[in-house]
Amino acid sequence: MSSERTILVCQGRCCRKDGSKQILTAFESQTPPDVQITPCGCLGQCGNGPNIVILPEKNLYQRVSAKDVSVLFLTNQN
Numbered sequence: 001m002s003s004e005r006t007i008l009v010c011q012g013r014c015c016r017k018d019g020s021k022q023i024l025t026a027f028e029s030q031t032p033p034d035v036q037i038t039p040c041g042c043l044g045q046c047g048n049g050p051n052i053v054i055l056p057e058k059n060l061y062q063r064v065s066a067k068d069v070s071v072l073f074l075t076n077q078n
């Protein structure tokens with residue numbers, strides 16, 4: 001992954017209810033040194049959460065689970 005990569009992990013109320021805290025923890029425990037993990041507020045997609053956005057491409061991933069974290073790292077390598 002590029003050194004400019006940032007992963008926003010929604011920590012809004014709806015996503016937290018659906019497990020986004022565990023997703024944030026999973027990302028933080030598996031993060032390569034050149035990727036920044038940032039909790040964020042509601043992304044406006046509450047009905048499809050938990051949601052994350054990968055920057056700079058602004059790719060939105062919905063209904064993410066903690067088991068998806070390693071796959072997301074692999075599919076977003078440059």
Ligand code: FES
Binds near residue numbers: 014015016046
């Ligand atoms: S709370 Fe996550 S998109 Fe709204």
